[in-house]
Amino acid sequence: MSFTADGRRGDLRIRAVVLDWLGTTVDFGASAPGAALAEVFKAEGVPLSAGETRNVPGRSVREQLWALVGNPSIAERWRRAHSRDCSEADVARMADAHSAALAACIPNHAEPIPGVIDVVRALRVQGIKIGSTADFDASVAEKLVAAAETRGYRPDCIVTLSDVPEGRPAPWMCFECARRLNVYPTFVMIKADDTLEGIEEGLHAGMWSVGVAATGRDLGLSPREAIGMARADFDRRLKDTRARMRAVGAHFVIDSLAEFLPCLEAIQQRLALGQKP
Known part of the structure; x- marks a missing residue:
């Protein structure tokens, strides 16, 4: 039937x-999420390249942020900018900022x-x-x-x-x-x-x-x-x-x-x- x-x-x-x-x-190319991640890190004084923000592993924004700060090169840039390692509080703050960053850039990716x-x-x-x-x-x-x-x-x-x-x-x-x-x-x-x-x-x-x-x-x-x-x-x-x-x-x-x-x-x-x- x-x-x-x-x-x-x-x-x-x-x-x-x-x-x-x-x-x-x-x-x-689905570049909007990477552009938003780059803006979040830029606000933290840590510039990222387009290659670093492309296809970041992780299903959630927090997982992606942790993956990025786990990159030795990015971790070193973070330490230079903040004089310490990235913390849970830092990731939480960046995760909160990500939605606004994505909303700001997304009309340019439509x-x-x-x-x-x-x-x-x-x-x-x-x-x-x-x-x-x-x-x-x-x-x-x-x-x-x-x-x-x-x-x-x-x-x-x-x-x-x-x-x-x-x-x-x-x-x-x-x-x-x-x-x-x-x-x-x-x-x-x-x-x-x-x-x-x-x-x-x-x-x-x-x-x-x-x-x-x-x-x-x-x-x-x-x-x-x-x-x-x-x-x-x-x-x-x-x-x-x-x-x-x-x-x-x-x-x-x-x-x-x-x-x-x-x-x-x-x-x-x-x-x-x-x-x-």
Whole structure:
């Protein structure tokens, strides 16, 4: 027996797509979080390079801050600026400052990634709803959404960390998207994300999960950096990113959302055969 998303019997098809923000739909290279970290450290008298703030390990801001101050070079700069090691109180203060720093810089990182507007338009023509999840709080999301809308992109719903008890890889933001869009079961939904945690988020929610490899945080390259890199080095890094996404369980991996529509068609065909994520 099969059901449509509103609970009636019928042929199954994808009813909604949940898209991440930075690195998936806007901000090619997902550089906004790194820019905010750099501003936080700059206020502490500790300058950071773009390379040091790219793809910092850690799922929370505090974990990322500890990772940075654990870097021997950054730790030495901190000691020169403060005449002591970085403390728990310092990290707490910087974590509190991070949200404001991100909110201040995020409007400059709201440019839709090439192909996104066309794909979203094509999805809506098919009657597919567009949800979104943001790995930051509502105060930051409000500024990002407003800036992205002036550039032509606005999803049907926006769920942030302010709306759920725990962020990705927990499924709660995806579930909240499903609730707000009134779409169920979740296997008629697709999650597309440029991070490993976001891919896992979709899987934990019972959705089809698509990794976006070339435009996001895991690869961590701006268009200029990608073009300027030796081709062999770029191909190697992209191959590694694709492999990591497949390793965490992505059903499909694409380089950018511009390649999403063939994925959608493949998933529609699998649904028609009775397959689920």
